[in-house]
Amino acid sequence: MAVIARSGQRAGAVVVRAFPWRFLVVPLAMSALALGSAAAAELAYSSRALPGLTVAGVAVGSLEAPALRERLESEIAAPWAAAGVTLRDGDREWTTTNGALGIVPDVDAAVAAALAYGKSGSALDRAGAWIDALRGDANVSFAMRARGDALAGFVASVARDANRAPVSGELALAGGDLRITPPQLGREIDGGVTVARLLSATMLGDREVALSVRAVYPPLDASGFDDAYAAAAAALTPLVVRVEDRGWSESSSALASLVVIDRIVARPGELPALPAEAIAPAVRYRYVVSLSGARLDSWVSALGAVLDHPAKNAKFRVREGDVLAVVPSESGVRVDQTKLRALLGVELLRPAGGATREVAAPAGVDAPALTTEKALALVPQLSRTSTFTTQYPPSDVRHANISTGSSQFDGVVIMPGETFSFWDLLGPVTPDRGYRYAGAIINGRSDENVIGGGLCQVSTTIFNAISRQGYEIVERHAHGYYIDRYPLGLDAAVFMPGNDFRWRNDTASPVFLWSLNGDTSLTIDLWGIPTGRTVTFSDAVQWNFVLPAKDQPADPAFLPG
Known part of the structure; x- marks a missing residue:
C-alpha cells in the first residue's frame, strides 16, 4: 500500500518521517578519516622510529634501523665510553670511566626498543605514545652490559678499600682495672647491587652512583655490651660508706674484687633484632655483670667490723679494801649487715652520678649486755x-x-x-x-x-x-x-x-x-x-x-x- 505524504492530514492518519542521516554522516566521516590517517601513519612508521622519539636524549625520530644504529653508535657509544663514573660512599669516592669499566651500551637492544616504541597495546595506548613522541616527551633508556672482567675487578678493589671487619666487644678485669674493647659494626659492600647500579643509566654524560653497603654485626655488639659496661664502670666507682660521723673509703681496685663479668650466649629475644638487610653473626653474645655473693658477704662483714661502734658493757674496778666500783656502760651503733648487703648489691651496679659514690649504711642501736643498772645490782653478790x-x-x-x-x-x-x-x-x-x-x-x-x-x-x-x-x-x-x-x-x-x-x-x-x-x-x-x-x-x-x-x-x- 502506498503511503503518500501530504501537507494536510486526515485525523487518525499515520505519518512516517525520514531519519536525519546528514547529522551522523559528518562525525563518522571525520572519525573514519582520522582512523584512516592513524592507520596510514602506523603503516608508514612500521619500520621506523616514531617522530620526535629520543634514545638517551639522542634524537632518533623517523629513522629506520640502519640509520638509527649508526646514529646510536656515533652519538651514544663513543661519548658513553669517555663519560666519567663516580662511585660514592658518604664523603669517600672512587672515580673512573665507563670505558675503563668495560661498560658498553647494548645498541642492539636500544634499536629494537626504539623501533618497538608506540607500536603495541590498545589503540588508545598507541595514540598516547604518538602524542608523547610528537611533543618530545618520549625517551627510551638504553641497557648496559659489561664486557670483560674490568667491572668486577673495580668493584672488588673498592670492596677491599671500603669493607671493614666487625669488632666484637670485650669487657674484662685485669689488675683491678676495667679493660674494654668497644664493639664496632663492620661494613661489606653489596657487590651485586653495586654492579647493577653501575650498569643502569638513563642519560649520557658523567654520573654518580651510590655504593651499596651492608652493616656487618659482630658476635657481641653494642646491645650486648653497653649495659654491662655501664654496670661494671659503676661498680668500680670509688666508694665511701658512712655511719654517723665515721666513714670507710674503698678504692676502685678493691671494689673490682667484688665484680664478676660473664660472657654468655644470648637467648632469642634477649637482644634487639638486627636490621633485615644486615649481615648477622652465627651466634650472638652478651655480657652479664654481677657481684660475687661470697665476696660481698665477706666485705660487708669487714665493713661492719670497721664501722660498728660496739656498745661497752659496764666494768668493775677494785678499790682499796676490795671495794667494788662500777664503770658505766655505753650504748653503741651496729651496722645492719643484712640490709647493707642488700643495699650495696643494688647500689654498686647503678651509675654513681659523680666521681665518688657515698652510701649511708643502715644501722641501729647496739645495747650493752651488762648495763650500769645490772652491774650495780651484782655488786653485793x-x-x-x-x-x-x-x-x-x-x-x-x-x-x-x-x-x-x-x-x-x-x-x-x-x-x-x-x-x-x-x-x-x-x-x-x-x-x-x-x-x-x-x-x-x-x-x-x-x-x-x-x-x-x-x-x-x-x-x-x-x-x-x-x-x-x-x-x-x-x-x-x-x-x-x-x-x-x-x-x-x-x-x-x-x-x-x-x-x-x-x-x-x-x-x-x-x-x-x-x-x-x-x-x-x-x-x-x-x-x-x-x-x-x-x-x-x-x-x-x-x-x-x-x-x-x-x-x-x-x-x-x-x-x-
Whole structure:
C-alpha cells in the first residue's frame, strides 16, 4: 500500500518521517578519516622510529634501523665510553670511566626498543605514545652490559678499600682495672647491587652512583655490651660508706674484687633484632655483670667490723679494801649487715652520678649486755673467788710488757656463755701502746728481740686463776720447753698469729679479772659469784725430756748457775 505524504492530514492518519542521516554522516566521516590517517601513519612508521622519539636524549625520530644504529653508535657509544663514573660512599669516592669499566651500551637492544616504541597495546595506548613522541616527551633508556672482567675487578678493589671487619666487644678485669674493647659494626659492600647500579643509566654524560653497603654485626655488639659496661664502670666507682660521723673509703681496685663479668650466649629475644638487610653473626653474645655473693658477704662483714661502734658493757674496778666500783656502760651503733648487703648489691651496679659514690649504711642501736643498772645490782653478790701469783726475774722491759698487758683485762666482764680470748681483749701489741722488746720463745728457742716479750706470764697467770674455778678451757698451748717459774704443766703460751688462750664462762653468772703488779710478780684475781665447784689437781708427770740446743743462749734474766 502506498503511503503518500501530504501537507494536510486526515485525523487518525499515520505519518512516517525520514531519519536525519546528514547529522551522523559528518562525525563518522571525520572519525573514519582520522582512523584512516592513524592507520596510514602506523603503516608508514612500521619500520621506523616514531617522530620526535629520543634514545638517551639522542634524537632518533623517523629513522629506520640502519640509520638509527649508526646514529646510536656515533652519538651514544663513543661519548658513553669517555663519560666519567663516580662511585660514592658518604664523603669517600672512587672515580673512573665507563670505558675503563668495560661498560658498553647494548645498541642492539636500544634499536629494537626504539623501533618497538608506540607500536603495541590498545589503540588508545598507541595514540598516547604518538602524542608523547610528537611533543618530545618520549625517551627510551638504553641497557648496559659489561664486557670483560674490568667491572668486577673495580668493584672488588673498592670492596677491599671500603669493607671493614666487625669488632666484637670485650669487657674484662685485669689488675683491678676495667679493660674494654668497644664493639664496632663492620661494613661489606653489596657487590651485586653495586654492579647493577653501575650498569643502569638513563642519560649520557658523567654520573654518580651510590655504593651499596651492608652493616656487618659482630658476635657481641653494642646491645650486648653497653649495659654491662655501664654496670661494671659503676661498680668500680670509688666508694665511701658512712655511719654517723665515721666513714670507710674503698678504692676502685678493691671494689673490682667484688665484680664478676660473664660472657654468655644470648637467648632469642634477649637482644634487639638486627636490621633485615644486615649481615648477622652465627651466634650472638652478651655480657652479664654481677657481684660475687661470697665476696660481698665477706666485705660487708669487714665493713661492719670497721664501722660498728660496739656498745661497752659496764666494768668493775677494785678499790682499796676490795671495794667494788662500777664503770658505766655505753650504748653503741651496729651496722645492719643484712640490709647493707642488700643495699650495696643494688647500689654498686647503678651509675654513681659523680666521681665518688657515698652510701649511708643502715644501722641501729647496739645495747650493752651488762648495763650500769645490772652491774650495780651484782655488786653485793660478787666476791674474789680465785687468785694466783707468778714470779719473774727483775727486768724493766719485761715488767713494762706484763703490767701493760695485764691491765687490758682489768674489770672486763665475761658474761655467761661468753668466751674469753686473750688476743681479742688484749688488742695490738705495739710500741706506741707501751710495749717493749724482750725475751720470748720462738720455734722452741729463746729470742730476746720480740715486741711484747713476757706476755705469756699474763696468759699463764690468768690460766691458773680461772682453772681453779673449773671454767671450760677452749684453747691452750704449752711452751716449747719447761719454764720453772710456772707450775709444772700449767703454763699457757700465746703467740700472734697462731696461739691464743681461750676459756668459756660456762656458769650462769658474770665474772671479771683484776690484776695486781709487783716489781717481779703478777697476781690475777678472779671475781664472781661462787659456783660451788671443787677443783683438784693431780701430781704432774714428766716425760719426753728434751735437752736445749747447744747454741741456746742463757736467759739474761737469770744469774749464771
